[in-house]
Amino acid sequence: MKKTAHEIYDEAQKIWNPGRVEMFRSFGFEIAMGERQGSYFKDLDGHEYINMHSNGGVFNLGHRNSEIKDALIAGAELVDAGNHYFPSEFKNELNEKLLAVSPSNMRYVFTLNGGGEAIDAAVKFARKATGRQRLISLSCSFHGGSGISMQAGNPDLATYFNMTPDPKFYTHIEYNNLEQLEEILKKNDTAAVLIETIPATAGFPLPIENYHINVQKLAHQYGALYIADEVQTGLLRSGEMWCCCKYGATPDMIVTGKGLSGGYYPMSAIIMNEQAAGWMKEDGFAHTSSFNGTELGCIVSSKVMDILTRPETISNVAMLTDLFEKGLKQIQAKHQDFLVEVRQCGVIMGLKTAHPYGGQALMAALIKNGVWAVMANFDKSVLQFKPGLLMEKNTAEKVLAILDISLTQAAEMLQVPAN
Ligand SMILES: Cc1ncc(COP(=O)(O)O)c(C=O)c1O
Incomplete structure (x- = not known):
């Protein structure tokens, strides 16, 4: 029978990496990867996530291309x-x-x-x-x-x-x-x-x-x-x-x-x-x-x-760049006290918050809402935002809608103003 994520985490704590397992648990999640395709993956409990970290670029072309x-x-x-x-x-x-x-x-x-x-x-x-x-x-x-x-x-x-x-x-x-x-x-x-x-x-x-x-x-x-x-x-x-x-x-x-x-x-x-x-x-x-x-x-x-090098890939990156640029501008205007800076070059993006742990709180809120994105380790006020290069327009729009909600939740978690 297949093991649950909880059982896998218990075993991993013993024979893989105790510190890492404890850290994930302290963040309140036990994600072990299950099915995956394109911009999406599921954990073993069946929750679906849009991958906005792409493992730093490993999944530039999505999962299981x-x-x-x-x-x-x-x-x-x-x-x-x-x-x-x-x-x-x-x-x-x-x-x-x-x-x-x-x-x-x-x-x-x-x-x-x-x-x-x-x-x-x-x-x-x-x-x-x-x-x-x-x-x-x-x-x-x-x-x-x-x-x-x-x-x-x-x-x-x-x-x-x-x-x-x-x-x-x-x-x-x-x-x-x-x-x-x-x-x-x-x-x-x-x-x-x-x-x-x-x-x-x-x-x-x-x-x-x-x-x-x-x-x-x-x-x-x-x-x-x-x-x-x-x-x-x-x-x-x-x-x-x-x-x-x-x-x-x-x-x-x-x-x-x-x-x-x-x-x-x-x-x-x-x-x-x-x-x-x-x-x-x-x-x-x-x-x-x-x-x-x-x-x-x-x-x-x-x-x-x-x-x-295909024209379709290059134009998808241009489409995503434009979509995120416009969408993030609107979202920033709504959350200007919390989302203080949007850094963007193509689909390399960093979202800087007003709180020293704002990136970490935003990461936690996004995960709960079904988007996997990771804070910047050397500056936890920032969230790294890296979609796959082939992400579909409607998925990117979904990410922006979830970000909007998650910003409010992260600011609430930290008890700071969101807008
Ligand atoms: C900018 C940069 N250079 C080098 C590396 C190292 O790559 P690897 O993990 O494949 O050794 C990383 C890994 O995250 C990185 O982000």
Whole structure:
């Protein structure tokens, strides 16, 4: 007989992750995923949710996208993981597709399995290319839980695991602060400036004008490479394939992940220019991993790229951008004391509330009302709002109607004025 969510949570508390189970229970829910399709999923108790988090972009193309599923099944009939030693037509096909949608300075693609792992590798490549060690990154970013990526993100997380970044090699700066960036670059020892184009975990604060262009200029002026973390903002979410390019910048490396998986097969990639990829001409075996560029993964990601480059997908993103922009403006006017700022770039959205825990309260109200959205972990006053790129118009309208009600409920929960 099938287990209930409560039973699964009890077991998970014993053998999976006690802290996480307790946290979910303290929020008053026990969600374990059941049926899922497109923008919707159900929990095991039969409650239905519209997915407005998309796992940060893993479900950019919705749950169980049928084209991706078919590509995965057909691929599994033909190949397996393949051998990371050898070239392969499937790797070449995916790489060509990624290069075709990237700035013309990009020459090579290196595929891996997760965003953090790709950030680690990109920083290593920059260190090799420049012969320098220092990494400059944003203190408000999250780049993953692996070694370098964890140290590159908000340093508190690395410190928690007793791996506080060595200040000789890591400097964390404020977002949108170019003076601070130049101050550090003047040491002339920086290998790379790693910038999450719009920092997700900080609640998607928008960049000042020309921020990314100036990051690029300064990095190059002082001999450093510019790595754009596009794990959350890339793959058409901004309305263009890469959000940093929408802002006019041309990085030396673009890191992508999450949505490249199609929601099915863990894949990430570093798209890089000649300088960043220099090590591969010297020693092509210097960086390897057993599952780098798996053939089945490349088949899945190739299909993701086919869907993302279709005019229908691009116009759906434009439709959603417009619908949310107009809808959120109206909702904000109604709840102006509580919803103090709407941050939006394409379908990257952050809803800032007036209360330090307003994002958390809004998340709780939305979940009760059937919308799954998640607060920004580094700024709990903000709710992250990330629909799938293929979300239907009527589903998006439903989300806005539920948001309207949930804002009132969240403000009531916190005993603050809603409007
Ligand atoms: C901006 C950003 N970069 C990198 C990562 C790490 O990706 P992964 O969890 O696949 O290692 C994340 C994960 O949330 C992220 O949000």
